[in-house]
Amino acid sequence: MKFRILTLFPEQFDSFAQTSIIGNAVRDGHIEISCTQIRDYSESKHRSVDDAPFGGGQGMVMQVQPLKDAMHSEPIGENAKVIYLSPRGKTLTHDKVVELSELAELILVCGHYEGVDQRFIDTYVDEEISIGDYVLTGGELAAMVVVDSVSRLIPGVLRDANASLDESFASGLLEYPHYTRPAIYDEMEVPAVLRSGNHAEIEYWRLVQALEITKVRRPDLYNAFMKHEHDEKTRRMLKKYLKT
Numbered sequence: 196m197k198f199r200i201l202t203l204f205p206e207q208f209d210s211f212a213q214t215s216i217i218g219n220a221v222r223d224g225h226i227e228i229s230c231t232q233i234r235d236y237s238e239s240k241h242r243s244v245d246d247a248p249f250g251g252g253q254g255m256v257m258q259v260q261p262l263k264d265a266m267h268s269e270p271i272g273e274n275a276k277v278i279y280l281s282p283r284g285k286t287l288t289h290d291k292v293v294e295l296s297e298l299a300e301l302i303l304v305c306g307h308y309e310g311v312d313q314r315f316i317d318t319y320v321d322e323e324i325s326i327g328d329y330v331l332t333g334g335e336l337a338a339m340v341v342v343d344s345v346s347r348l349i350p351g352v353l354r355d356a357n358a359s360l361d362e363s364f365a366s367g368l369l370e371y372p373h374y375t376r377p378a379i380y381d382e383m384e385v386p387a388v389l390r391s392g393n394h395a396e397i398e399y400w401r402l403v404q405a406l407e408i409t410k411v412r413r414p415d416l417y418n419a420f421m422k423h424e425h426d427e428k429t430r431r432m433l434k435k436y437l438k439t
């Protein structure tokens with residue numbers, strides 16, 4: 196997967212692209228992250244990329260020309276999608292992340308000021324995506340969220356393959372609680388079942404925890420999960436749970 200980031204602040208991606216799982220994925224060649232400085236493609240003096248909004252109003256708008264030329268500074272692969280990160284976009288979900296992870300190339304456009312000229316969006320943007328219902332100072336953090344969530348689904352990026360599928364959102368439930376040593380800390384003891392070595396009981400306990408947490412915090416996900424088909428083992432545990 197190749198990520199191309201169109202941004203006014205490429206330096207914001209330096210440590211992101213070098214650190215931890217994403218850094219290793221780049222070094223191992225599983226993903227590629229290249230930033231294009233939009234300002235390098237400004238044709239105006241002082242390298243400006245924005246101008247006052249037609250119709251008046253406060254703030255500035257990013258102009259089409261620098262974005263268009265930044266876009267074409269490298270060939271756009273045929274299996275590529277152009278994503279514009281904005282509060283106006285469709286909210287990112289696990290299903291959308293899965294869909295994006297199947298592409299060969301993702302071009303992520305990071306907006307600033309009040310946004311970009313609509314003609315750029317109409318001509319070049321395949322999808323407007325929001326990472327949630329809140330406002331950021333720029334599209335860069337939203338772009339990193341897309342790179343991170345998509346990259347972890349690329350084969351080879353996560354050590355333990357099913358780690359990316361086992362947990363919440365993929366399974367449809369929020370994650371169960373996790374514990375590690377010591378068994379007692381500040382008089383707080385790890386639930387005994389987790390140290391019983393009884394794997395069936397542990398698996399059931401984890402499912403119940405996930406169901407309970409999801410029912411309280413995300414009843415929408417809980418109801419969707421209860422409507423879905425599940426494998427025989429999960430069905431059996433659900434039946435036991437619903438009896439309690």
Ligand SMILES: CN1CCN(c2ccccc2CNc2ccc(C(N)=O)cn2)CC1
Nearest residue numbers: 281282306310325326327330331333334337
């Ligand atoms: C005051 N305005 C500043 C500029 N902004 C804007 C407008 C258009 C594009 C990008 C931005 C950058 N901001 C973002 C980006 C994404 C998200 C998200 N939720 O994905 C939230 N914010 C809108 C708000």
